[in-house]
Amino acid sequence: MKKIWWKEAVVYQVYWRSFYDSNGDGIGDLQGVIEKLDYIQELGADVIWLNPFYESPDRDNGYDISNYEGIMKKAGDMKDFERLVEEIHERGMKVIMDLVVNHTSDQHPWFLESKSSKDNSKRDWYIWKKPKNGGKPNNWRSYFEPSPWTFNEETEDYYFHSFAVEQPDLNWKNEELRQEIYRMMRSWLDKGIDGFRMDVINLLAKQEGFPDAKNPEVISYLADNPGIHDYLQEMNREVLQQYDCMTVGEIPFVTPETGLLYVDENRNELNTLFHFQVADEMPVMNLRAYKEIQRNWYNALWGKGWNSQFLNNHDHTRQVTRYGNDGEYRVESAKLLATMLHTLPGMPYVYQGEEIGMTGVRFDSIDDYNDIAMKNKYKEEVEKGKDPKEVFEDLLLLSRDNSRTPMQWSDDHQAGFTSGEPWIKVNPNYKEINVKQSLNDPVSVFHYYKLLISFRKENPIMIYGDYEDLSQDDENLYVYTRTYEDKTWLILLNHSDEAQVFKSEEWIIGRKAHCVITNYERAEEGKIILPSSFSLKPHEARV
Numbered sequence: 001m002k003k004i005w006w007k008e009a010v011v012y013q014v015y016w017r018s019f020y021d022s023n024g025d026g027i028g029d030l031q032g033v034i035e036k037l038d039y040i041q042e043l044g045a046d047v048i049w050l051n052p053f054y055e056s057p058d059r060d061n062g063y064d065i066s067n068y069e070g071i072m073k074k075a076g077d078m079k080d081f082e083r084l085v086e087e088i089h090e091r092g093m094k095v096i097m098d099l100v101v102n103h104t105s106d107q108h109p110w111f112l113e114s115k116s117s118k119d120n121s122k123r124d125w126y127i128w129k130k131p132k133n134g135g136k137p138n139n140w141r142s143y144f145e146p147s148p149w150t151f152n153e154e155t156e157d158y159y160f161h162s163f164a165v166e167q168p169d170l171n172w173k174n175e176e177l178r179q180e181i182y183r184m185m186r187s188w189l190d191k192g193i194d195g196f197r198m199d200v201i202n203l204l205a206k207q208e209g210f211p212d213a214k215n216p217e218v219i220s221y222l223a224d225n226p227g228i229h230d231y232l233q234e235m236n237r238e239v240l241q242q243y244d245c246m247t248v249g250e251i252p253f254v255t256p257e258t259g260l261l262y263v264d265e266n267r268n269e270l271n272t273l274f275h276f277q278v279a280d281e282m283p284v285m286n287l288r289a290y291k292e293i294q295r296n297w298y299n300a301l302w303g304k305g306w307n308s309q310f311l312n313n314h315d316h317t318r319q320v321t322r323y324g325n326d327g328e329y330r331v332e333s334a335k336l337l338a339t340m341l342h343t344l345p346g347m348p349y350v351y352q353g354e355e356i357g358m359t360g361v362r363f364d365s366i367d368d369y370n371d372i373a374m375k376n377k378y379k380e381e382v383e384k385g386k387d388p389k390e391v392f393e394d395l396l397l398l399s400r401d402n403s404r405t406p407m408q409w410s411d412d413h414q415a416g417f418t419s420g421e422p423w424i425k426v427n428p429n430y431k432e433i434n435v436k437q438s439l440n441d442p443v444s445v446f447h448y449y450k451l452l453i454s455f456r457k458e459n460p461i462m463i464y465g466d467y468e469d470l471s472q473d474d475e476n477l478y479v480y481t482r483t484y485e486d487k488t489w490l491i492l493l494n495h496s497d498e499a500q501v502f503k504s505e506e507w508i509i510g511r512k513a514h515c516v517i518t519n520y521e522r523a524e525e526g527k528i529i530l531p532s533s534f535s536l537k538p539h540e541a542r543v
């Protein structure tokens with residue numbers, strides 16, 4: 001397999017508005033990221049992914065862009081950005097930016113022009129459809145609304161939005177628009193960034209004719225439509241190929257087979273992807289399903305294209321809450337999940353706060369929440385006549401605000417995030433869970449992550465090793481090997497709250513080995529003889 005820097009990288013995701021507020025207005029900012037770069041460097045991350053900070057009315061936290069060339073005031077200005085890139089590079093790290101080109105804000109000048117009249121030069125840059133039988137052009141849903149169509153008075157027709165009303169989709173069929181996007185991408189790469197995380201990039205191509213869906217609730221018709229690979233190959237030729245950059249596509253609704261088409265090294269599209277089979281199919285941990293997903297993706301991609309490993313991000317509830325145990329075994333569980341993500345094949349992503357075992361939240365009222373997806377859904381369900389309390393309860397576990405609360409730096413005022421009032425409440429558990437505590441405690445989650453990340457630098461087996469699952473049907477244990485050159489790693493993970501026993505396979509018994517990593521105290525030092533069965537404590541991880 002071809003070796004290349006980004007395959008060997010660990011990415012740290014910075015949701016800047018919740019990371020660190022440098023000027024006391026309650027919102028994190030680019031200067032705040034600069035001030036905390038030493039911390040990210042100490043952790044050992046190679047690449048930083050920054051969520052969008054382009055100019056934006058901020059209805060969807062920066063995913064509704066009104067100017068691709070400017071910086072949102074809340075975040076700072078172009079000087080801050082340039083200094084941030086410089087400071088990241090000075091520390092030997094790289095930086096990738098979010099690229100949001102499926103849609104813009106409805107306040108983008110392009111859209112204001114496009115909606116103003118049918119003969120405007122930007123008319124064709126968005127997607128317009130005549131009313132059908134006096135109503136919406138089809139029966140689809142959007143991610144954030146009951147319909148992806150919104151009526152425009154000026155031109156008496158509908159525009160299309162895969163997300164909120166305020167996020168009209170661009171028309172990628174328009175060549176002029178595509179060239180403008182490529183120019184914009186080159187201008188950021190010319191400023192020195194090292195690549196892009198591409199927001200819902202497989203939504204760019206739309207279904208020809210927008211036919212009604214048989215089951216409109218399953219919104220997969222929004223994604224993966226014919227023409228998408230032509231756009232990405234063109235983007236690669238026009239932009240990506242000309243830089244030493246990395247790309248990771250956010251690609252909902254793909255299977256391993258269709259996913260490969262985006263990252264196959266011979267196809268010149270993207271380097272890696274985020275698929276959502278875990279997030280979409282597993283509201284809570286289901287280890288058998290998880291293993292099957294891992295197996296299928298490994299079989300489809302290995303040797304051909306590169307995968308990513310993550311269990312949370314700014315859209316998905318913190319992993320120790322959703323997929324682990326954030327109570328009695330929080331520390332063990334956070335370390336166990338980390339061990340898994342960093343020893344499975346693919347690039348590991350660390351979402352800010354994950355490295356100290358931050359947890360999801362439960363605020364008392366819908367008014368404490370900010371997430372547009374959650375708020376729109378709440379409104380929609382309550383308007384149908386459902387009980388507001390029940391609707392609220394149902395939305396809690398997967399609210400995107402679970403992972404958007406401020407980074408917990410210390411046990412000081414507002415968790416040390418801001419000297420003012422934060423834009424979203426801090427998680428009340430910041431007194432126990434915070435960076436200061438984690439740095440001072442030698443067996444903290446932070447120090448464990450640091451170790452895991454440093455191991456990756458010395459052990460190419462974590463990157464290039466072949467993978468084999470030894471525990472297919474077990475619902476509590478995940479046991480697998482990675483093999484590279486003359487070495488094999490045996491990874492044992494107990495995902496349950498009870499002790500479990502793993503019965504060794506023949507080839508394991510009696511072999512000499514040593515313990516590389518464990519999240520419990522080490523029982524033995526130096527060489528050991530592998531036993532016929534392994535006893536694992538609750539949430540124990542052992543390599």
Ligand code: TEU
Pocket residue numbers: 060063100143163199200250252253276279280314315
């Ligand atoms: O998210 C798109 C999105 O909603 C999905 O990726 C979802 O997480 C997945 O299908 C699993 O169910 C991106 C951004 O990450 C998000 O913050 C934005 O709100 C959205 O696009 C619109 O730009």
Ligand code: CA
Pocket residue numbers: 021022023024025026027028029074
């Ligand atoms: Ca600020």
